Amino acid sequence: MIKLDYRSRIPIYRQLEESIMELIVLGIYEKDMQLPSVRALGVELGINPNTIQKAYQELESMGVIYSITGKGSFIQGIDNAQDQLRSKTLAKLADVVREARLAGVGQQEALELVAAVYNGEDTEKEVKQDD
Amino acid sequence: MIKLDYRSRIPIYRQLEESIMELIVLGIYEKDMQLPSVRALGVELGINPNTIQKAYQELESMGVIYSITGKGSFIQGIDNAQDQLRSKTLAKLADVVREARLAGVGQQEALELVAAVYNGEDTEKEVKQDD
């Protein structure tokens, strides 16, 4: 359910955080549902439990999940997850659009690209970007 | 002419590269014009010459500038700069739009944000998109 790109410059724990938030937003992870334990998920994804811990702790500090020592980690609910994902994403988007504008990309072109992505017309998959 | 944000998560050398490409695209840096030496620019911007060197090297490998040993670095011309900037930027934009879509941002909303940025209606600058 969670797929990571180990080659990406985006740290694994951040990819994990985003994945989990998306799963919540998509309604796959429901309120109070228990997440896999840091150890179990570590084994499943082939990464160190400490890395999972880091992701879980950040998600907890964002109010997206809550952890009870000795019991496990649980989904807090959809609201915080949605808010966090949205605001982060919109901030990123605004940044990149500003960059595009400075790079001489026209408004029309930018709008078309957005529409293309939403309509599934853009063929390129997850382009590796250099920064 | 070149302004850097030392607190940004975007590395200085990348900011430098983008700035220079933008100056070329804007026609301020013209073909065959000589760039300041790494030392001079280092002093001017108050940063390590190594950082400037790194930016110049990348720009050279992208074909945006060229160097003549013992003489200095020069602008290659506008074409490469423009192409590089555009393609990088468009790839990034597409990526982020895909992310936004996954995050539950609607097409309409995304389009409006793009328009807002182009029309200067969005006030926030370079948002921290960290946590």
Added chain:
Amino acid sequence: MIKLDYRSRIPIYRQLEESIMELIVLGIYEKDMQLPSVRALGVELGINPNTIQKAYQELESMGVIYSITGKGSFIQGIDNAQDQLRSKTLAKLADVVREARLAGVGQQEALELVAAVYNGEDTEKEVKQDD
């Protein structure tokens, strides 16, 4: 009669201990009254009997309750319970007040907060004092 907050960072067994001591201090649990068995209470509260056991053992070592093998656990009396609760609490209070002072909280403000809590004017319950 005993209410636990499973999400609190305060461990369940500690919450249990405090609850029982409070019930004694309030006169609800009287001298030589028998406590529910660890199993019964475990079922009632929906928690592991080991957790109850841990609380009972600590209470016994504090002289708040006593156990008779094969019969059960009983209330020792009000004195120990009151002393234990008081001294622990006062020590904690002093610590936190010292902290508050270091944090720049003024004496007046601290006094007012105390009065507010006692007069029921502070609405917030059991605030998360994590991050």
Added chain:
Amino acid sequence: MIKLDYRSRIPIYRQLEESIMELIVLGIYEKDMQLPSVRALGVELGINPNTIQKAYQELESMGVIYSITGKGSFIQGIDNAQDQLRSKTLAKLADVVREARLAGVGQQEALELVAAVYNGEDTEKEVKQDD
């Protein structure tokens, strides 16, 4: 300048965070002043740099300090530090006062204890508390 209690149940990284915030609030660490590097402080305090990192990263996410890779970590300013320290401390204080009240500590007694601490009349030093 920073002293840690390695025996405390309060994790080292949290003690570090609080210490740094106090130093900022006291005006000893001033705006934009550079903090010791994670490695240097690790050596100085005899603890692992990773532990320092954790503290620094939390402080950064709280807006108390900012870090620039390759350069160092710096004090953001006094405002956030003060706000964070204050709110955390007041929350803790309210919690403990509520506990004290349940434990049968009278309002008068609580107020006197607060006054005593502020007036330096309380002799006991940093009592080891059991939770």
Added chain:
DNA sequence: GTGGTCTAGACCACA
């Protein structure tokens, strides 16, 4: 040198 990421592994409190 400086922050940041990740692993392997140990140990603890708690349930």
Added chain:
DNA sequence: GTGGTCTAGACCACA
């Protein structure tokens, strides 16, 4: 078993 803390150590990008 579950989360949480900490260490030792490696490796990376950046300045």
